[in-house]
Amino acid sequence: MIWLDTIVQGILLGGLYALFAAGLSLVFGIMRLVNLAHGDLIVLAAFLILTVVSALGLNPFVGALLAMPVMFGAGWLLQTYVLNRVLGDDILPPLLVTFGLSVVIQNGLLEGFSADSQKLSAGPIEAASLPLGPVTVGVMPLLTLISAVLVIFALNQLFYRTRLGRAFRATSDDAVTAGLMGIRPRNVFAIATGIAMVVATIAALYLGMRANFDPTIGPARLIYAFEAVIIGGLGSLWGTLAGGIVIGVAQALGAAVNPEWQILSGHIAFILVLLVRPRGLFPRAND
Amino acid sequence: MTGPVLSVENLTAYYGDFQALFGVDLALQKGQALAIIGANGAGKSTLMRAITGILPSPRDAIRLNGQPIGHLSAPEVLEAGISMVPEGRKLFPSLSVEENLLIGAHVRTGSKYWTLDGIYDLFPILAERRYNPGTALSGGQQQMVAIGRALMSNPDVLLCDEISLGLAPVVIRDIYASFPKIRESGASVIVVEQDIGQALKIADHVCCMMEGRVTLSGAPHELSRDAIHDAYFGVSA
Secondary structure (H helix, E strand, C coil), rough: HHHHHHHHHHHHHHHHHHHHHHHHHHHHHCCCCCCCCHHHHHHHHHHHHHHHHHCCCCHHHHHHHHHHHHHHHHHCCCCCCCCHHHHHCCCHHHHHHHHHHHHHHHHHHHHHCCCCCCCCCCCCHHCEEEEEEEEEEEHHHHHHHHHHHHHHEEEEEEHHCHHHHHHHHHHHHHHHHHHHHHCCCEEEEEHHHHHHHHHHHHHHHHHHHHEEEECCHHHHHHHHHHHHHHHHCCCCHHHHHHHHHHHHHHCCCCCHCCCCCCCCHHEEEEEHHHHHHHHCCCCCCCC | CCCCEEEEEEEEEEECCCCEEEEEEEECCCCEEEECCCCCCCCCHHHHHCCCCCCCHHHHHHCCCCCECCCCHHHHHHHHEEEEEECCCCCCCEEEEEHHHHHHCCCCCCCCCCHHHHHHHHHHEEEEHHCCCCCCHHHHHHHCCCCCHCCCCCCCCEEEEEECCCCCCHHHHHCCHHHHHHHHHCCEEEEEEHHHHHHHHHCEEEEEEEEEEEEEEEEEEHHCCCHHHHHHHCCCC
């Protein structure tokens, strides 16, 4: 029974990793941009929620709702004034720029908030748990997984059921021809990054409520996010959820064997998936 | 008398240091079908890229209804009223047939003469395939989607770049059979073709290009076979 419990906890943990990865997957799927600052942008959003929550004395969930439009705007501005200028056939300039951005965000946060660990306090819900058949699950991990599923579902609906989603897919296929349809690829990219930052804010909410965070933890979160995206198949949103769960379960199983193996097991699972399926579990047909 | 719907005056175009167009002039009258013929590398597609704003041009070198549009970007040119069926069709593989058509009306719907139903009337086979991925169709059907997509913005000027390329003669004939209906909508049409016979059949006016210049211009019945041959190949028959 302990194994069943471990696997369930791993799946729930996977929800958090899927949230870290969803924004990255969205941006990569639309503009083939690898955003090395994604983890730091999540941490930035966590500090933004913390600031709103402490200043107004709000619940973190309400704080995150207020932070979302701000982060959308930040993502839009970042894409319009920085990333659009370096997007092109060469993948190196955006990598360098987002790497630089990562350093800037970390140091900016260190200046503003010091290196102290912080946490978003959600009250009694943090320790609450539910009996679910033979296992007991924490309410917070369960909420995280449900949020991840809802976020991925919402992004999929946006992609495949809306006019904006149609423009996203057309631009991703062929930006020049999309321009002939009257679509302005740079505007589409700016909206996509804005949406990715809203998703990053949701990730930041659960990151901040479930663990301590400080200005320097972004890059470690980025690695989990990357692994989830690659395991799932580049550009596939449901694949990203599956990728997050694979890493979560692997980490939980590793930790059950020996707590020192938790992080290592996640990375080993990533390498094993790559060995068996180099394009990930659910690669897009036309990539 | 009203002026041409689209005019090109002394248009030059460059790819880096390489000059691809040398002072091209042409005029498209309202409701007219203009065929631009020429061999590979004559500059026909470059001319299309310049008109649609993919390639930057001097502001006043291209005018639509008298307004300068040479400086506009591709989305702005579409909004102004010019749409293109690009060479190679360029359907969006992630989109279904219907979505490929709808994306044509993403920004501009113009007179609303052409709607989804109108396109399905024009090409009934597309209605049957509407939920298939655009790129899962045969070449001829893909070309129909590309034409329908361009019509969905109800353009004043429809540009067709090499629409017969790679298609069987019977398929080409079917596609060109739709042109009278397209012209009934009031759109003026420019057809870029290597298939001279097909181009001459539907055109009111023909321009022949060679090495980035217009070498011959006139109504199809005014032009002799030899004159076209000379202008096309640059040598006498």
